[in-house]
Amino acid sequence: MKRYHPILVVIHWVMLVLIVMAWTSGQFVLEHTPNSDPGKIDALRMHMIVGLIAGALLILRLITKLRSEQPPHAKTGSALFDKAGVWAPWAFYVVILLIVASGMGTAVFAGLIEIVFQGSGAPLPANFDDVPPLGAHEFVAAILFLLVIGHVAAALYHQYWLKDGLFSRM
Ligand code: HEM
Ligand code: HEM
Structure with a gap:
């Protein structure tokens, strides 16, 4: 078992794009656009659709992960880093689930489903x-940002410092 299941590989890289899109549109566009701005509903729609697709892919990814064989955990030579490598994937699953759930909660609470998707005109x-x-x-969203930074640092550490070819598994 040298690689992740191909479905996990494809979803990993598609979700990277979706999460970057959702995160940047939330942090740099939505947060700074007042609700009175005429373009706000379109921006919200884009953000919500991208986030919901990421949520659907997360579920597909979780099912695939539980049903497929995983490559063995990479070794780093540090007990602490090895432990982080065991827990980090699950931290991602939990955090992404929470971000999608809290986004949906926000949308329902603020009545956005009718306004943004059903064109209620309100x-x-x-x-x-x-x-x-x-x-x-x-x-x-802030926790997710920190996780991604740590994850990218870990991936680069494996690839260029430990030179253990971890990228070829994903
Ligand atoms: C990968 C998934 C997602 C990420 C990374 C993400 C990220 C963000 C970020 C960074 C913000 C700005 C928060 C701030 O004000 O500081 C935001 C706002 C928001 N998000 Fe998400 N989000 C995701 C999914 C969703 C989903 C699925 C929904 C609803 C279906 C949603 C609805 C909203 C709403 C309504 C706001 C508030 C916009 C405003 O303040 O004007 N998000 N999101
Ligand atoms: C939003 C961004 C990202 C998320 C949410 C994410 C999430 C994950 C998760 C959960 C895993 C474990 C496999 C699984 O359970 O599905 C993983 C593995 C991996 N990721 Fe990411 N990732 C992101 C971005 C990146 C980036 C930018 C890189 C490259 C610089 C990268 C490189 C890797 C590598 C090489 C593996 C395989 C590790 C191994 O073989 O154990 N990821 N990622």
Whole structure:
């Protein structure tokens, strides 16, 4: 068993693109666009669709992971890093699940399903200040960012320092 299942490989790289799109559109566009802006509904729609596709792929990925054989955990020579390598994948699954769930919670709470997807014509609420799930969404987005930074650093460490060819597994 030298590689991850091909479905896991494809989803890994597609989800990378989707998560970068959702994260940057949330952090750099939505957060700085007032709800009174005429373009806000379109921006929300794009963000929500990308996030929901990532959520669907996460479930497909989880099922595939549980049903396929995984390559053995890579060794680094450090007990701490080896442990991190065992837990990090599961941390990603939990955090991405939480970010999609809190995003959906925000959308339901603020009535966005009708406004954004069903074209109800109703205006957006003046702001999302009193939408509790959004606080969780923002917090989890920050955790996800830190996880990705750590993950990329670990991947580069394996590839260029340990030179153990880890990229070829994914
Ligand atoms: C990979 C999944 C996702 C990521 C990485 C992500 C990331 C973000 C980020 C970084 C923000 C800005 C938070 C801030 O104000 O500081 C945000 C806002 C938001 N997200 Fe997501 N999100 C995801 C999925 C979703 C989903 C599935 C939904 C709903 C179906 C959603 C709905 C929202 C809403 C309504 C806002 C608030 C926009 C505003 O403040 O104007 N997100 N998201
Ligand atoms: C949003 C960004 C990313 C997420 C959420 C993510 C998530 C994951 C997860 C969960 C795994 C474990 C396999 C599994 O359980 O499916 C994994 C493996 C891997 N990722 Fe990422 N990843 C991201 C970005 C990246 C980037 C940018 C790189 C390259 C620089 C990378 C390189 C790798 C490699 C080489 C593996 C295989 C590790 C091994 O063989 O054990 N990932 N990733």
